[in-house]
Amino acid sequence: MFLTVVAVCCAAVAVPLLVNGVRAARRGARSLTRLLTLVAGLAVLALGVLVAVLAAVGTTVSTALLLLVLALAGYLALVFLVFLGAALTCGLVRVTEQAESLVVLGCGLVHGAVSPMLRSRLDRTLEVFHRSVAAGRTPVVVASGGQGEDEDRTEADAMAEYLVARGVPAELVHREGRSTNTRENLRFSQEVLRDAGAGGRTLVVTNDYHVVRTAMTARRTGLDARVLGAPTARQSVPSAFLREFAAVLVMHGWWHLGALAAIVVLWGVGLATGALPA
Structure with a gap:
């Protein structure tokens, strides 16, 4: 059931991103930043396919790899949701006072x-x-x-x-x-x-x-x-927020690399100690 939910979520996220990316390409966008939604949509779609393949194989190795993929993807998804929530909250705040x-x-x-x-x-x-x-x-x-x-x-x-x-x-x-x-x-x-x-x-x-x-x-x-x-503008929202998320990740790059490395280390420890399938 959990993997089905993951696959559905990947599809639900990938399709709008791909549609937005294709529209941007048709409008003449050629730079990576303007086609970021297309790239992100393909990446999310690839993630969904990878999860489905690893789950279908069903071996202990594929199961261990599946857990690692889900952990890394889950971390990035959580960070993105935190960023999105903060950005939307700050953007909706109406500043009514005056300024010098x-x-x-x-x-x-x-x-x-x-x-x-x-x-x-x-x-x-x-x-x-x-x-x-x-x-x-x-x-x-x-x-x-x-x-x-x-x-x-x-x-x-x-x-x-x-x-x-x-x-x-x-x-x-x-x-x-x-x-x-x-x-x-x-x-x-x-x-x-x-x-x-x-x-x-x-x-x-x-x-x-x-x-x-x-x-x-x-x-x-x-x-x-x-x-x-x-x-x-509505049509610019997906690419704008993705570009900004990438910039925020780079801004705190060492923190996020450290967190991802810690996930990999914990995964390795789990395999070595038998807490995870090996």
Whole structure:
């Protein structure tokens, strides 16, 4: 019964991932990050097939290997569920207070203009900015994002233009155009805020899937800020959350490698002591 449930769960997870990955490929996606749902779907499907084959063989060796596969896969699944729960919880929290400074993180341009995902971040920034102004504050806004290899200008420039065009005074918008990743976004933006003499409550705006890693990175860089999540387009949710999960795994890579190694060691001890079939 347990193995049947595992097989059904693998199929239930793999099919939507594969469908999303095929759609991404049809839309012209070619990079691994954009096809991550397809890769993940194939991996989950392969896991289901491996579990079924090992269970069908039924030897003591296949049974021992099956236990190891289930333990390793179970650990990764548990970590993903914890990450997903934290990301969804943080992304759903509505920050209603005002801010003295806002940092909006870039995430790529489309033909030199803001992408739908970036527009979501900017619109959330505008929401907080205008709420803060209505409360009598004049928040500084930092548009943070460098220039990608396939971009003809910095994300910061495009973001600043978008904000100014929608009512943010140009003198309150500061451009941070050097960063290439989240850590640099926060570190360089902190320098911009310091140079601008901005103090008080700081809010960092990103997409909901990115909130957890941004908050962890902010703590590491010493930036005292709350992180606010903006909605992610439905078709981008699977690949966005998978990319972010992979990034969080890498961020704590040694911890997870140690946990996986411990599982293998315990499995080996179980075989040697007879606690597991051998």
